Amino acid sequence: MEQNNKSYLGPLFLIGILFFVFGFVTWVNGTLISFFKQAFGLSNTSSYLVTFAFFISYTIMAIPSSYVLKKVGFKKGMSLGLGIMAIGTLIFVPAAKAESYALFLVGLFTIGIGLTLLQTASNPYATILGPRESAAQRISFMGIANKTAGIISQKVFGGILLAGGAAAATAADHLDKVVVPYLILTGVLIILAVLIQLSKGLPEVSEEQEGIDERAFSNKKSVFDFPNLVLGLITLFCYVGVEVIAGDTIISYGISLGFPQEEASQFGTYTLWLMMLGYVLGIFLIPKYVSQQTWLKLSAILGVIVTILALFTTGFTSVICIAILGLANAIMWPAIWPLAIDGLGKFTKIASAWLIMMIAGGAILPLVYGAVADAIQSPQQAYAVMIPLYLFILYYAMSGHKKKSW
Structure with missing residues (x-):
């Protein structure tokens, strides 16, 4: 060995x-x-x-x-x-x-x-x-x-x-x-x-x-007959959206707050450092001390709390709140994936392709954030779009993944 x-x-x-x-x-x-x-x-x-x-x-x-x-x-x-x-x-x-x-x-x-x-x-x-x-x-x-x-x-x-x-x-x-x-x-x-x-x-x-299990698993006709997958697709869409918003808007957000470009250009690294911390914690804590499902639940709660703090604080404190979302987002991908494909049998392969397609959340949701920021003339308050996304992730972690029939 x-x-x-x-x-x-x-x-x-x-x-x-x-x-x-x-x-x-x-x-x-x-x-x-x-x-x-x-x-x-x-x-x-x-x-x-x-x-x-x-x-x-x-x-x-x-x-x-x-x-x-x-x-x-x-x-x-x-x-x-x-x-x-x-x-x-x-x-x-x-x-x-x-x-x-x-x-x-x-x-x-x-x-x-x-x-x-x-x-x-x-x-x-x-x-x-x-x-x-x-x-x-x-x-x-x-x-x-x-x-x-x-x-x-x-x-x-x-x-x-x-x-x-x-x-x-x-x-x-x-x-x-x-x-x-x-x-x-x-x-x-x-x-x-x-x-x-x-x-x-x-x-x-x-x-x-x-x-991949290619054997017939059930009498299901398509991947959309599995609620845990369909809800998992939405959850993954939400997750990729909040991850990209937190990681890719923070520099522009810092500049909008008046920070010099050279200083703001480093803000994105804060998000990534905190994501790294999340991975390291995951290596040592999951699953020995904390299950992936519990971690997903706690991550979603942290995402909601920190987003609210980002809305109501000012300056560098608000920037740091957005960076902390990196920690909240770190282990979501490996936590959502197994819950979404659980029990799919022969549908696992096509389900995996659909899950990859949900990376579209990183394409569409930052545009939504940008449109809201332009409409209300406030990049800070536009971060409120992330709250319902984290709440849906929380719902999936608590009960959505357990749903086996419509």
Whole structure:
């Protein structure tokens, strides 16, 4: 067994690098929102098209990705995903030269397509590369790699893109700041794609390894006959929405409160540090001391309380309240997922694709937040949109997941 565990270390390290890449390209969006808002003079609503373009690709590509992986295999699928992401990052160069916000959004959408394929292919490896009984621990470590990358990307890109500001430069000069970083990122993605393709240590993933039960489980006709799944889809939509709102709006929120750009550019890292704390606590506390269901319940309650505090406090205190939502959101994904697919039998695979599609919450709900902020002229009070989202998550944690028939 010890030898087997050692044999997993190389492939796990490679998968860890991929989770690092996920975090790096995903969490830079918060910086890009503020950067484009200033460069193009955008409203709150228009600036959050960054998250819409990026996350809506998950909804569009979730099911097609499974078909692609069936055709080319998981390892080639990961290389293909990295290659598509490289095309997306490369699009940033002509977008900067053309001063085209729309072209930047095309680049973000393309990155999202590649990332959807990459995540669909790589996530099962966190489960199969090692004993199943320690899979949750491995997933938590992958989450830490993801958030560490997010902290680094926000620090690096915040320092590059938000230094100084747009006032003293033309839009062209401002947008040129993205060219070199995104050319470097393109090169890194291409190198990773080649390394994955040449790797000898990554096994192919079979449906048996994924834990998919293809036997007929019941007389149910479709996934929508399972209330725990349908309510779980809504819950996951809400969760991704509050996670992206908390992580990607905090920089713009800080700037709206009057904090200097250089200082506000680091606020997103506070959210990510607290998410990291949540993962570490999860590793040590779940399930030995606290069940995932109880943790989900406590997380939703914390989300409601801290959101209310963010609405009624001022300045840096309010910013910190938004950052604390990172702790509330940290373990929600792995807690919601097993409750949603419990008892689905042969419907598990298509249910998983539907759950991935609910990442659309990260596309749509930040736009709702931005629209409310513009309508009431208050980015702070617009955070109230998160309260019903957390309340629905709380409902699911307490009783919704137990519902087995309509």
